Amino acid sequence: MDYFILLTVSGISIGVIYGLIGMGYALIFKATSVVNFAQGEVMMLISYMAFSIASSWSLPFWSLLGVCVVLSGVVGLLIERIFIRPMLGQDVFSTVMVTIGMAVMIRAVVVLIWGADPMVLPTDIGDSGVEFGMVFLYTAQIYAIGFLAVCVFGMWAFLRFSRMGVAMRATAARETTALLMGINVTRVYALAWAIAAVIAGVSGVLLGTIYGLGPDMWTQGLRAFPAVILGGLDSVFGAAISGILIGVLENLSEGYIGHGLKEISGFLVILVVLMIRPYGLFGTPEIERV
Amino acid sequence: MNWFLKGALSAALLTVGSVSATAEPGVTDDMIVLGAVDPLTGPPSLLGKAHSLSLKVWQEDVNARGGINGRKVKIVFEDDGYVPSRSLQSLKKMVDVDDIFGLIGTSGSSQLAAMMPLIDEIGLPSINSMAVNSRHFNPPLNSLFVVGPTYCQEIAAGMTYLVEELGLKDEKYAIAFQDDEFGDDVRCGYLQGVEKYGLNNVLELEFKRGQKDFSAEMLKARAAGVTVLISGGVVAEHSTLLKEAAKNRMKITFLGAHSAHLTPVQALAGSAGDGFYAADYVPALNSLEVTGVAKFMELANTYLSESEVKSLNRYALSGFAGASMFEHAMTQCGEDLTRTCVIEKLQNLNGFETDGLLGPVTFGEGVRHAPTAVMVLQSNAKDSTFSIVSERMEVD
Numbered sequence: 262m263d264y265f266i267l268l269t270v271s272g273i274s275i276g277v278i279y280g281l282i283g284m285g286y287a288l289i290f291k292a293t294s295v296v297n298f299a300q301g302e303v304m305m306l307i308s309y310m311a312f313s314i315a316s317s318w319s320l321p322f323w324s325l326l327g328v329c330v331v332l333s334g335v336v337g338l339l340i341e342r343i344f345i346r347p348m349l350g351q352d353v354f355s356t357v358m359v360t361i362g363m364a365v366m367i368r369a370v371v372v373l374i375w376g377a378d379p380m381v382l383p384t385d386i387g388d389s390g391v392e393f394g395m396v397f398l399y400t401a402q403i404y405a406i407g408f409l410a411v412c413v414f415g416m417w418a419f420l421r422f423s424r425m426g427v428a429m430r431a432t433a434a435r436e437t438t439a440l441l442m443g444i445n446v447t448r449v450y451a452l453a454w455a456i457a458a459v460i461a462g463v464s465g466v467l468l469g470t471i472y473g474l475g476p477d478m479w480t481q482g483l484r485a486f487p488a489v490i491l492g493g494l495d496s497v498f499g500a501a502i503s504g505i506l507i508g509v510l511e512n513l514s515e516g517y518i519g520h521g522l523k524e525i526s527g528f529l530v531i532l533v534v535l536m537i538r539p540y541g542l543f544g545t546p547e548i549e550r551v
Numbered sequence: 552m553n554w555f556l557k558g559a560l561s562a563a564l565l566t567v568g569s570v571s572a573t574a575e576p577g578v579t580d581d582m583i584v585l586g587a588v589d590p591l592t593g594p595p596s597l598l599g600k601a602h603s604l605s606l607k608v609w610q611e612d613v614n615a616r617g618g619i620n621g622r623k624v625k626i627v628f629e630d631d632g633y634v635p636s637r638s639l640q641s642l643k644k645m646v647d648v649d650d651i652f653g654l655i656g657t658s659g660s661s662q663l664a665a666m667m668p669l670i671d672e673i674g675l676p677s678i679n680s681m682a683v684n685s686r687h688f689n690p691p692l693n694s695l696f697v698v699g700p701t702y703c704q705e706i707a708a709g710m711t712y713l714v715e716e717l718g719l720k721d722e723k724y725a726i727a728f729q730d731d732e733f734g735d736d737v738r739c740g741y742l743q744g745v746e747k748y749g750l751n752n753v754l755e756l757e758f759k760r761g762q763k764d765f766s767a768e769m770l771k772a773r774a775a776g777v778t779v780l781i782s783g784g785v786v787a788e789h790s791t792l793l794k795e796a797a798k799n800r801m802k803i804t805f806l807g808a809h810s811a812h813l814t815p816v817q818a819l820a821g822s823a824g825d826g827f828y829a830a831d832y833v834p835a836l837n838s839l840e841v842t843g844v845a846k847f848m849e850l851a852n853t854y855l856s857e858s859e860v861k862s863l864n865r866y867a868l869s870g871f872a873g874a875s876m877f878e879h880a881m882t883q884c885g886e887d888l889t890r891t892c893v894i895e896k897l898q899n900l901n902g903f904e905t906d907g908l909l910g911p912v913t914f915g916e917g918v919r920h921a922p923t924a925v926m927v928l929q930s931n932a933k934d935s936t937f938s939i940v941s942e943r944m945e946v947d
Contacts, residue, residue: 264774267799268766268767271767275763376596377593378596379787379815380815381818387821397798397799472763472787472791473790475787480761481763511767512767512770513767515771516770516774519756521730523758523767
């Protein structure tokens with residue numbers, strides 16, 4: 262039983278990272294119908310920026326995170342303004358291709374600026390952690406769990422109660438009608454990209470604190486992709502829950518079966534789930550996938 | 552007039568004939584041009600940069616000493632980004648455009664494999680002092696010389712140390728290895744050690760290269776009661792395994808191949824990076840008691856910038872040793888420097904010493920691999936150094 266609990270808890274701790282990245286995918290899709298294939302790369306970019314900030318000024322972790330939140334928002338807005346807005350009115354597929362191009366470009370820029378060597382993200386929480394009985398969790402892992410909870414609740418409240426959140430849902434439901442109702446659709450899009458970048462940025466800082474930085478960090482974006490498919494491409498909440506499910510499933514499959522099943526277990530599950538619920542566990546049935 | 556023209560023409564032809572008969576590519580009266588292909592960008596640039604910097608140090612040093620038999624050395628560096636097709640492209644460019652005489656930087660294992668047909672075709676004297684794989688010398692190419700043991704040989708020697716010196720015979724052994732050629736080679740050494748000493752192999756964990764999270768793997772190892780883990784991961788994977796073991800409060804002895812003998816491994820692992828072992832065939836950069844290391848560091852501090860010195864690691868020592876061997880062979884050839892002669896002189900190396908950078912190097916007729924002796928190093932994470940904890944061990 263102890264073994265099962267340990268596998269589950271450690272699965273949750275990696276799953277929350279998948280969940281956070283997945284939320285970014287889902288939010289952008291919900292608002293713009295675009296799958297942003299550069300979500301993992303945005304996460305990597307912000308974590309490297311955090312490295313430069315942390316190396317230049319010895320900021321406490323929370324201050325560093327605060328700076329990164331602002332920075333991520335700006336990066337998200339810039340991406341939307343420079344790469345995505347010119348694509349408005351174009352085929353969704355073309356915009357998706359732009360995100361793929363952006364992903365490749367960000368990878369190259371990261372290597373160009375920071376080099377390809379693995380690096381430590383110097384934060385003051387470092388290797389510290391807390392022991393809960395037989396389970397030890399790094400401080401950054403605990404923060405990640407807390408941040409996911411805050412994000413889920415925050416996004417629910419935002420989409421449910423705020424004017425902008427309602428506008429975002431309206432835009433997601435039918436863009437033309439939203440425009441006719443006086444909603445500033447471009448602002449909605451910009452906000453979606455900014456929020457997604459903030460979530461990616463925070464998860465990048467936390468991931469970098471736990472595992473260090475490397476130019477292959479973006480692959481975590483790919484690993485989080487099954488989560489967002491499982492949850493439903495347009496379900497921000499579903500992505501968060503599914504991220505945890507995938508993390509736990511990966512750990513249990515490795516712990517009890519092994520033989521590389523960890524790598525494919527997430528994809529196996531989405532194959533099965535999509536056969537029964539093609540729109541994911543929490544998604545809306547009318548989704549058009551690309 | 553007719554006689555004069557005929558005479559002039561004959562003299563000109565004779566001159567051209569004699570030049571083409573003696574001139575070697577990349578060799579002029581005052582210069583020898585050599586080539587080096589290294590991964591200077593991409594994830595393995597950590598290795599490539601250090602290797603190329605050591606060649607730069609060697610070039611400056613040789614030239615400051617007056618060159619080789621009066622000829623200065625010039626190295627043309629090419630970055631292959633660790634992509635085999637680019638390695639071959641770089642070599643073609645160096646052969647056709649830069650007209651190199653020999654190759655002293657051969658990038659990674661697969662990268663060299665991609666270049667081997669061309670090396671063999673033109674008989675280019677080449678020395679591989681960076682990534683050793685049995686494909687490089689089995690079957691041997693006449694002009695390609697490989698220095699250093701394979702990962703398989705390294706790990707097997709490291710396990711000899713664990714069992715014979717540390718007395719870890721009755722422990723529970725496991726291996727975590729990545730799903731590529733490197734991982735397979737490490738596993739080869741592990742299985743040799745297990746078989747040789749009849750060790751208790753309780754777990755073999757294969758993981759995907761680039762994997763970040765090892766929580767399930769290390770929990771599995773804990774459940775199996777593993778006390779000795781052989782790591783077949785490179786920098787980030789190795790350090791994450793160490794961190795996970797520490798996180799799970801596992802008292803475990805770690806042994807890695809020479810890819811673990813890097814300061815970023817210590818830095819990424821934090822306090823968990825203290826005490827692990829690495830099997831290597833070159834000493835640590837901080838082993839200044841070794842003459843070759845002290846000499847190299849002195850030269851590095853003379854010819855490299857402060858930031859370049861910081862980029863050095865164990866690949867700089869192996870690169871410098873390889874270049875020294877090439878220098879020895881070229882010097883032995885005298886003024887009449889030819890590729891054939893250098894190949895012959897390299898082949899004749901017998902117990903060649905590199906001031907302790909490598910164990911004695913020996914090649915021979917049809918022998919193009921010198922699996923130099925291995926030592927075990929231990930990590931001191933607090934001051935980012937490694938200590939030599941074993942004598943050099945000959946490999947099988």
